[in-house]
Amino acid sequence: MTDLNGKIALITGASRGIGAEAARAFVAAGAKVALLARDREAVADLAGELGADAALAVPCDVSRFWEVRAAVDACVGTFGRLDVLVNNAGVIGPIARLSEADPDEWGQAIDVNLRGVFHGMRAALPVMLSQGAGTILTISSGAAHGPNEGWSAYCASKAGAAMLTRSLHLENGEGGIRAMGLSPGTVATDMQQQIKDSGVNRVSQLDWSEHISPEWVARTLVWMAGPEADAHVGEELSLRDEEIRRKVGLV
Numbered sequence: 001m002t003d004l005n006g007k008i009a010l011i012t013g014a015s016r017g018i019g020a021e022a023a024r025a026f027v028a029a030g031a032k033v034a035l036l037a038r039d040r041e042a043v044a045d046l047a048g049e050l051g052a053d054a055a056l057a058v059p060c061d062v063s064r065f066w067e068v069r070a071a072v073d074a075c076v077g078t079f080g081r082l083d084v085l086v087n088n089a090g091v092i093g094p095i096a097r098l099s100e101a102d103p104d105e106w107g108q109a110i111d112v113n114l115r116g117v118f119h120g121m122r123a124a125l126p127v128m129l130s131q132g133a134g135t136i137l138t139i140s141s142g143a144a145h146g147p148n149e150g151w152s153a154y155c156a157s158k159a160g161a162a163m164l165t166r167s168l169h170l171e172n173g174e175g176g177i178r179a180m181g182l183s184p185g186t187v188a189t190d191m192q193q194q195i196k197d198s199g200v201n202r203v204s205q206l207d208w209s210e211h212i213s214p215e216w217v218a219r220t221l222v223w224m225a226g227p228e229a230d231a232h233v234g235e236e237l238s239l240r241d242e243e244i245r246r247k248v249g250l251v
């Protein structure tokens with residue numbers, strides 16, 4: 001198992017789903033974590049579960065740069081450094097065809113899924129570059145590479161975020177920054193329930209048993225944070241890939 005003792009990770013969207021499970025997995029691997037989300041009570045509860053020495057709850061809306069920068073400052077102020085950023089916060093909506101989507105809601109999805117990822121990178125990079133090292137993991141999606149009906153904001157924002165990972169690798173890969181994306185496939189979380197409830201497109205029709213558990217994604221993120229994944233720096237990994245599942249130890 002990847003050893004993250006002494007490492008500090010900041011996880012966005014840590015109030016539930018993949019982000020909350022990632023927080024548990026990072027702490028189990030020895031890391032300390034800063035937990036960011038808008039739901040202040042949920043991150044406080046999770047920090048309580050993980051222990052005051054290991055976890056810091058920071059209420060934060062990733063669509064606002066100043067809040068993300070303040071969260072990075074709080075993390076460094078408390079734990080002294082920042083080794084891993086997990087850009088996980090995301091929204092699926094608005095689920096609507098282009099001809100009907102509400103322009104404000106569409107823009108909000110871009111603000112969270114694309115600008116939020118940039119905000120994380122922009123706030124973490126000065127700290128990581130001054131340390132000479134850091135890992136930035138961004139949750140991607142099959143939607144970054146192919147359109148799904150009713151998901152134009154989600155697909156466009158995830159495509160943009162995937163390009164941010166590539167841009168980051170190009171600009172800072174040789175400066176000690178390990179940039180990677182992770183496309184998890186479909187995962188049993190509130191987001192997937194929202195998709196099911198919409199009844200729109202083929203993803204909503206999937207049987208619930210086809211989704212993987214958020215714990216698998218969390219274990220993969222821990223593995224990506226460690227040197228075991230060095231061969232994949234600069235890449236987007238897919239959890240549909242059997243070889244990756246085997247390397248992580250999921251199968």
Ligand SMILES: NC(=O)c1ccc[n+]([C@@H]2O[C@H](COP(=O)([O-])OP(=O)(O)OC[C@H]3O[C@@H](n4cnc5c(N)ncnc54)[C@H](OP(=O)(O)O)[C@@H]3O)[C@@H](O)[C@H]2O)c1
Nearest residue numbers: 013015016017018037038039061062089090186187189191
């Ligand atoms: N589930 C899947 O099948 C699947 C597949 C591919 C990719 N993904 C990606 O995986 C990531 C996590 O999704 P999930 O399935 O765990 O969804 P989820 O259960 O709905 O959780 C989403 C998380 O994002 C946070 N969030 C949303 N807007 C935010 C904002 N403005 N600022 C800060 N945090 C915000 C939420 O916290 P608050 O509401 O408390 O702010 C929550 O913690 C997303 O990027 C998603 O696109 C999921």
